Amino acid sequence: MASIPRSRPAPPSIKLSLSDPVVRAIVFQVLVVGGVALLVWYLVSNTMANMEARKIASGFGFLNREAGFAISEHSIDYSPADSYFRALVVGVLNTLIVAILGIILATILGTIIGIGRLAKNWLISQICSVYIEVMRNLPLALQLVFWYYAVILENLPSAREAHNPLPGVFVSSRGIMVPVPANDPTYGWMLIACLIGIVGTVLLSRWAKARQAATGQQFPMLRAAAGLILGLPLLAWLAGGAPTVLDWPELRGFNFQGGGTLTPEFAALLIGLVTYTAAFVAEIVRSGILAVSHGQTEASSALGLKRGLTLRLVILPQALRVIIPPMISQYLNITKNSSLAVLIGYPDLVSIANTTLNQTGQAIEGIGIIMMVYLTVSLSIAAFGNWYNKRIALTER
Amino acid sequence: MSDAAATLKSLPQSGGFNNSPLAQWVKANLFPNWWSTVITLVLTYFILKFLFGALSWSLFNAVWSIEGTDTEVCRELKGIGACWALIAEKHRFILFGTYPFQEHWRPALLIVVFLVLYGLSTVRALWNYWLGVVWAAGLLSIGILMWGGVFGLRFVEQERWGGLPITLMLATFGIALAFPLGILLALGRRSDMPAIKAICVAYIELIRGVPLISLLFMASVMLPLFLPEGLTIDKLLRAQIAIILFAAAYLAEVVRGGLQAIPKGQYEAADALGLSYWKKTGFIVLPQALKIVIPPLVNTFIGLFKDTSLVLIIGIYDLLNAAKTSTIEPKWQGFSIEAYVFVSIIYFVFCFAMSKYSQKIEAELSHTHKH
Known part of the structure; x- marks a missing residue:
């Protein structure tokens, strides 16, 4: 502790000794920083030597070269003739789309299940708790391959025999087709x-x-x-x-034309992420609600507040204080877990960067891009979360 | 009308079923009012329907074995009955991968050794120095069992390992080695020394900010570049290193939570006694801090156990990958559900046991705190 020597009267002459905590702290830090720097230098020099030996190019020049591979889902125009950079942008957008949709849907489903877990009706609360236990105790990777391979690809009918639950909605192994406004x-x-x-x-x-x-x-x-x-x-x-005017999906040949399509990959990834994360969200919501003591409800009804106002002005602000921090880490988890898309072939950032690094052989740059993008997203969600958390935090005297 | 009926119902009745505790419980929890009654009835219908469907698929209509290599029986019943014949034929492959068939008793024994170790570790009375010795002996025997080459055991190269032993080894070694690293990182993050603190914060935030997949990719493609020429590490060990580095950052944050929960007086008392930093940490702070965070630690372990399934992305034959591969053969194509249900049960048993254990410890701890 650096505070101990300061409280003593200063010694008349400066004596450098290892028994002085300040000196010891400085020596220790110099040693550790030196060790880390040495390790980094060792790894970097090995890498340089290896790359030279294997004739691997370095730098980000490859980003402007033609990618040459097709991407099945893109929200901006893309063709194989476009650059690697554009391909990676498509990947980032795909990741963001699935993460944002996943966050919204998992919040809704998780809140419903979390409240259901507290229901007075025994059957509802039991169903919710069984759901939570099953989902939380199975790996997400297993759930994703289950939805994709076992459910969608192997057990949904072909496009010709698609399920038609609502007019214009078709569910088949080619994905889910819905009518969209023209x-x-x-x-x-x-x-x-x-x-x-x-x-x-x-x-x-x-x-x-x-x-x-x-x-x-x-x-x-x-x-x-x-x-x-x-x-x-x-x-x-x-x-x-x-x-x-609506654009209806129509069966032509072996597949559907027109309308909006949820591809099997996207559907499996979204379903898997949402159902998995909802179980965690449910537990967060439940603990948040339980954290507000019953006296608060009674006090506000004693003040004459109606039920809706009680919920909005008394219960929710207090429950949110407990809910927000773990919820933010779940949102971060959804974003990071969307990288499991590579398991089922949804073209997210990781799978496109993986294709890129396989084609160019520039592994360090490829993985560096993946890490930078995820770090940026993670840190911005965390920063927003901290800002929001600070705003709603209890202001104590 | 309904009020009158409710009043009538609530009138005391003489004895009989209606006054038994069970009847009162049923009334309070299933049929308290009309809309709850409707929900109960509708849900009961759907639950029964689902249970009947699940039972007839998995038991009544299931195919348990096939004759020869013809899976036509299964195909005819697809969607109606499960094809457990797949598991009957492939369970050894799913559990042990491509490990030599005659030697399957070795990975099987390894699973038993792991289970015994886990079982011993859950007994709090045994938490002492000897448990460490037992663990060291257990892990040594695991190495001998898997590799062989001594005591007349046939040598089995690492490329042939697979299935459940891989999952258990990645998870167990991951936790065992990440734990001390995590403690050091947590201590570093709480340190007064700015350089140490900066390094630890940077490491923890960097690792927690990126998905495990990117670390596994890094281990599989970049790690070979980091090493001097001639030195190579095999794929399994590289994945293990990535998992350890990943888990350490998460464990560090859990341990930090415990360190922050220790009252300042404990630190000051230890300082006043003149204990050195390591004595203070080892004898005063850590024992208390770790005890508080046992439940979140177990939750991190569960997460890590589930995350080992990601190694399938870099082509390691863990339990999930073995299940996925088991249906590649043309005659078994289309029966993934059965394979995934089989491994789901295994994953669930391990994770559920851990989460029940964490709940039990949590209850015990909150009990002792009250005194």
Whole structure:
């Protein structure tokens, strides 16, 4: 402890001795840092020698070369003639799509199961707890290959004999086909209207809060928010001529044409990630709800708050304080676990980077890119989480 | 109307089934009011339907063996009855991989040795110096069993190892070696020395920020480049190194949680007694800190046990990969469900046992804390 010597009267002359904790700390740190530096230097020099011996190129020049491989799913235009860089961007986007959808769906499903676990009805709580135990105690990799190989590829019918649970929805080993609205510029305007609505809601809620703090008058925020976020896109839709044309999937030959497609790979990855993570989310939600003592509910009803207000103003803010930190680490887990896509052939960042490093032989750069992207995403989710957590944290005197 | 009925029902009745504790429990937990009753009835219907379907698939309509090499019987019943004949024929492959058939008793014995070691480790009365000796002896015997080459045992090269022993070895050695490293990292992160702290924080955050897969890729493609020419490490050991480095970062954060939970007075008291840093840590702080974090530690172990299944990505034949490979043969194609259900049961038994154990310890600890 560095604090001990400081509390003593300073010795008249500086004596360097190993029995002085400060000196010892400095010597120890120099030794450890030196050791780590030596290890890194050793590994780097070995790597340089090996790369020279094996004639492996280095640097990121390969990023501009033609990739030459096809990617089955891409949200931006991509063809094999595009560069490795563009291929990797496609991979990053695919990872983000599956991670964001997974986070949203796992939160919803997990919250339902977590509340169900606390239900008074014994059957509901038992079903929820069996679900949680089964999902938590089986490896995600096993669940993913199970969904992909055993369920979708081997046991769903071929496209010709697809299940048709709803009109226009087809479930087959080629994936899940759904009707989607046909392309129309109005949808772009609706998206912009929705964004304007969200921004407007944020500004309005700030103003409403300030007004309530100043005058005590309440503003019907919920209705106003609904009007802004849902109403504005609706207006845009009406203004655009209310397009209702849908693009229906149709069986042509051996596969479906048109409509929207959830490929088997994407469906398996999303189902696997969501059902697995939901079990963890459920436990977090349950412990968060249990952490708010019953006295809080009683006190707020004694104050005359209605049930909805009790939940919104008393229970939720306190439960969220317990829920948010572990929830953020689950969101990080979903993002990192989406890399298991490589097991079932969904073209996420890892599988595209893997193809890239196999083709170019530049393993260090390939793995470096994977790590940098995941680190960036992880650290930004963690930073956002910490910011949010700080905002809602208990302000103690 | 319904109120009147409820009042009637709640009237005390003389004896009989309605007043037995069971009946009261059923009423309170299954049929407390009309909508809960509806939910109970609907759920019961679906549960019974599901159970009947599951039982008829897995037992009543299942095919337990086939004659010769013809799997036509199974194909006719696909979706109606399980083809357990696959497990009957392939269970040795799934459990032991390509280990020489005559020597299968060795990996089987290894599994028993592991189970005994795990079993002994759960008894808190045995947590002392001797347990360490038993573990060392156990791990030594495991090495002898798998490799052979001594005591008249045939030598078996590592490429032929597979199945459950691989999973158990990766998990056990992963935990055993990551644990001390994790403790050091946690201590380093709590250290007053800025350089040590910076190194530990950077390591922990870097490892926790990237997926295990990227570390496994790194171990499989980059590690050979890191080593001087002529020195090679085989694939299994490389995966093991990646798992140890990965697990250490997570264990470090768990241990740090325990270190933070120790009251400052304990540190100060140890300082006042004039104990050195390592004595203070080893005799005062760590024993208390580790005791607090046993439940989250076991949860980390469960996570690590499940994560060993990722080695299939770099082509190691662990339990999951063996199950996946068992249906590659054309005649068994299309029966993955059976193979995956089989290994699911194995994974579940191990993980469920660990989680029950952690709950038990948690209950015991919260009990002792109250006194």
